[in-house]
Amino acid sequence: xxxxxxxxxxxxxxxxxxxxxxxxxxxxxxxxxxxxxxxxxxxxxxxxxxxxxxxxxxxxxxxxxxxxxxxxxxxxxxxxxxxxxxxxxxxxxxxxxxxxxxxxxxxxxxxxxxxxxxxxxxxxxxxxxxxxxxxxxxxxxxxxxxxxxxxxxxxxxxxxxxxxxxxxxxxxxxxxxxxxxxxxxxxxxxxxxxxxxxxxxxxxxxxxxxxxxxxxxxxxxxxxxxxxxxxxxxxxxxxxxxxxxxxxxxxxxxxxxxxxxxxxxxxxxxxxxxxxxxxxxxxxxxxxxxxxxxxxxxxxxxxxxxxxxxxxxxxxxxxxxxxxxxxxxxxxxxxxxxxxxxxxxxxxxxxxxxxxxxxxxxxxxxxxxxxxxxxxxxxxxxxxxxxxxxxxxxxxx
Amino acid sequence: xxxxxxxxxxxxxxxxxxxxxxxxxxxxxxxxxxxxxxxxxxxxxxxxxxxxxxxxxxxxxxxxxxxxxxxxxxxxxxxxxxxxxxxxxxxxxxxxxxxxxxxxxxxxxxxxxxxxxxxxxxxxxxxxxxxxxxxxxxxxxxxxxxxxxxxxxxxxxxxxxxxxxxxxxxxxxxxxxxxxxxxxxxx
Numbered sequence: 147x148x149x150x151x152x153x154x155x156x157x158x159x160x161x162x163x164x165x166x167x168x169x170x171x172x173x174x175x176x177x178x179x180x181x182x183x184x185x186x187x188x189x190x191x192x193x194x195x196x197x198x199x200x201x202x203x204x205x206x207x208x209x210x211x212x213x214x215x216x217x218x219x220x221x222x223x224x225x226x227x228x229x230x231x232x233x234x235x236x237x238x239x240x241x242x243x244x245x246x247x248x249x250x251x252x253x254x255x256x257x258x259x260x261x262x263x264x265x266x267x268x269x270x271x272x273x274x275x276x277x278x279x280x281x282x283x284x285x286x287x288x289x290x291x292x293x294x295x296x297x298x299x300x301x302x303x304x305x306x307x308x309x310x311x312x313x314x315x316x317x318x319x320x321x322x323x324x325x326x327x328x329x330x331x332x333x334x335x336x337x338x339x340x341x342x343x344x345x346x347x348x349x350x351x352x353x354x355x356x357x358x359x360x361x362x363x364x365x366x367x368x369x370x371x372x373x374x375x376x377x378x379x380x381x382x383x384x385x386x387x388x389x390x391x392x393x394x395x396x397x398x399x400x401x402x403x404x405x406x407x408x409x410x411x412x413x414x415x416x417x418x419x420x421x422x423x424x425x426x427x428x429x430x431x432x433x434x435x436x437x438x439x440x441x442x443x444x445x446x447x448x449x450x451x452x453x454x455x456x457x458x459x460x461x462x463x464x465x466x467x468x469x470x471x472x473x474x475x476x477x478x479x480x481x482x483x484x485x486x487x488x489x490x491x492x493x494x495x496x497x498x499x500x501x502x503x504x505x506x507x508x509x510x511x512x513x514x515x516x517x518x519x520x521x522x523x524x525x526x527x528x529x530x531x532x533x534x535x536x537x538x539x540x541x542x543x
Numbered sequence: 544x545x546x547x548x549x550x551x552x553x554x555x556x557x558x559x560x561x562x563x564x565x566x567x568x569x570x571x572x573x574x575x576x577x578x579x580x581x582x583x584x585x586x587x588x589x590x591x592x593x594x595x596x597x598x599x600x601x602x603x604x605x606x607x608x609x610x611x612x613x614x615x616x617x618x619x620x621x622x623x624x625x626x627x628x629x630x631x632x633x634x635x636x637x638x639x640x641x642x643x644x645x646x647x648x649x650x651x652x653x654x655x656x657x658x659x660x661x662x663x664x665x666x667x668x669x670x671x672x673x674x675x676x677x678x679x680x681x682x683x684x685x686x687x688x689x690x691x692x693x694x695x696x697x698x699x700x701x702x703x704x705x706x707x708x709x710x711x712x713x714x715x716x717x718x719x720x721x722x723x724x725x726x727x728x729x730x
Binding site: 262312319427430434513514515 | 544545569573581583586606609611
């Protein structure tokens, strides 16, 4: 059934359909309407879940960690400084290998305060050991929430489902809400390998020594470094697992798409723009304008950011003349984080396209179509005039 | 590129329900066969009573550009006093439509080269039994009459769906009476 609702309501419906058992969250703009909706679902008896209000985001994730350790399917959501306040628990959830799903409704970080959209919140948490998937519209939000639980519970790594604050969270558009029967066909119940149980006590995530050592049963147990290696290996495996899950999703729902990169007019494109989130859809209109001028350009939306699908990126980009990376985040003092990742993926390619980096839309600065047209046109027609530093769009110094 | 997009900008005051009005029209447009519908409120630091605006784009195809409308085809104004505070005709295409909740005649408004329509929604809504100041359903009737874009019966159903359990008939009634009492001025 199609409804017209906000991106936050799309996410909430995904969480409800996933039969999440524990929700713990603390309100923060622009995420708040999502968890408000979940509290309404629980209150109305439409969702058989514990909704646990907490006094901070740090506690929200701590509750999810405990509930997930006890074998519950758990969900939380946050934005911006709320995500940063979780930082210690983010690492804990990943290290403890708990399949928590969290929506990150992307918002710029204070100081100074901003409530508007950019990607600095999620990008700054890229090395916490969480999988990060980005959405471009409401259908992707609800579908990705469902896939995220499957993925998290298959590889035992928590997943962030990221979508643009306001631009998606508060914008209304049509999307299909799957039936519960179809979702149940797709998503099996959560069956943890071990769940906290008073009858079978255990000590979880205790101090590990620098070297491996026997566990209480006398078996050699992985040490800290092995545990880190395993997290990394399972993150890398998650790339292939995502493709399998996407296939299963298509079998049930009849819709799908590339799990790593969503392409538009890229087949014959000499130049390709690439970015995260809803901006890739905005850039489709820009590509159409430039195509009418005879410029051979396409756009790719990167869906999966961590683990980084470097092989897919290399395959998609290495035969191009130029790659133009648009980013709503910055690694201060260096360059865009995505830009660095893409250049790194292309290092192993035989052909090395020119790569440009545009920084835009920070703190909700309006992104105008004509600005995008001008920058992308410059990058395609006179690439040699643009150097290897971040170029700022819409900056008013 | 999808060039076949009808762009409608809604001006109201914080708390007045412009977003709900635009959402109702979005739903009715979708039911009428416009599969591409995007309604994007513009969020600032406004509080209740301050002028706010929301963008509604409708098209037969999916809409990819979610940015705010800068060049609307139509503008809907829920409070005539906003006309004195905000340039509601900003970017409006020549010959564009301005629908205003006002007891005045369209010709009393000076918008060069634009089509103006007015209806006294505040009065009609109150007569329809809605609490004073609830104008966001009545204005839909004025929009329907002046734009001719969406069938009134579909809008009525969309209003009653939105206000299920919250005086659906009074709200749809306000829209229908406003529809019948909207004055469309000359260009």
